[in-house]
Amino acid sequence: MDATLGERELDVMAALWRDGPGTVAEVRGRIPADLAYNTVLTILRNLEAKGFVGHTAEGRTFRYHPAVSEQAVRGSALTRLVDKLFRGSALRVVSQLVEEDSLTSDELRELHGLLDARLAAGSATRGRK
Numbered sequence: 001m002d003a004t005l006g007e008r009e010l011d012v013m014a015a016l017w018r019d020g021p022g023t024v025a026e027v028r029g030r031i032p033a034d035l036a037y038n039t040v041l042t043i044l045r046n047l048e049a050k051g052f053v054g055h056t057a058e059g060r061t062f063r064y065h066p067a068v069s070e071q072a073v074r075g076s077a078l079t080r081l082v083d084k085l086f087r088g089s090a091l092r093v094v095s096q097l098v099e100e101d102s103l104t105s106d107e108l109r110e111l112h113g114l115l116d117a118r119l120a121a122g123s124a125t126r127g128r129k
Contacts, residue, residue: 004080005052005073008033012043013052013066013073021056021065 005013008031015030016022022030028040035043044064047053052073055062086092094111097103103111 005047005077008035008039008043009047009052012040012047013070016053016064016066017070021063023058023061023063027064 011031011033012027015027019030024037024041024044027044028035028037031040044053044055048055048064048067052066052068053064054067055064057063082088082090082093086096098108
């Protein structure tokens with residue numbers, strides 16, 4: 001997925017992922033920004049043109065739904081961020097989070113566990129070769 005999403009587009013996508021399909025009016029009520037109906041409609045149409053959103057007709061009303069998973073968009077956005085701001089280094093991303101004290105003690109313990117599990121899986125994989 002190469003298309004990038006702007007802040008308002010992410011607001012709309014988050015509302016669809018979190019609360020499920022909705023009409024323009026419903027989506028408008030779910031997002032944190034106070035946007036005009038026509039603005040939300042335009043955002044949904046743009047998202048649909050980019051392939052992020054689809055719709056079903058209910059009479060004269062359209063009900064919009066996500067056409068891509070949150071995980072897919074998250075992965076694409078993270079890859080772009082890592083490439084552009086951290087020169088492609090995931091280690092630099094993690095280092096930035098750790099050095100800035102952005103992570104709580106519980107999050108650091110969880111990260112430690114994830115790293116231990118990944119290292120153990122890597123050792124097991126190397127042992128099979």
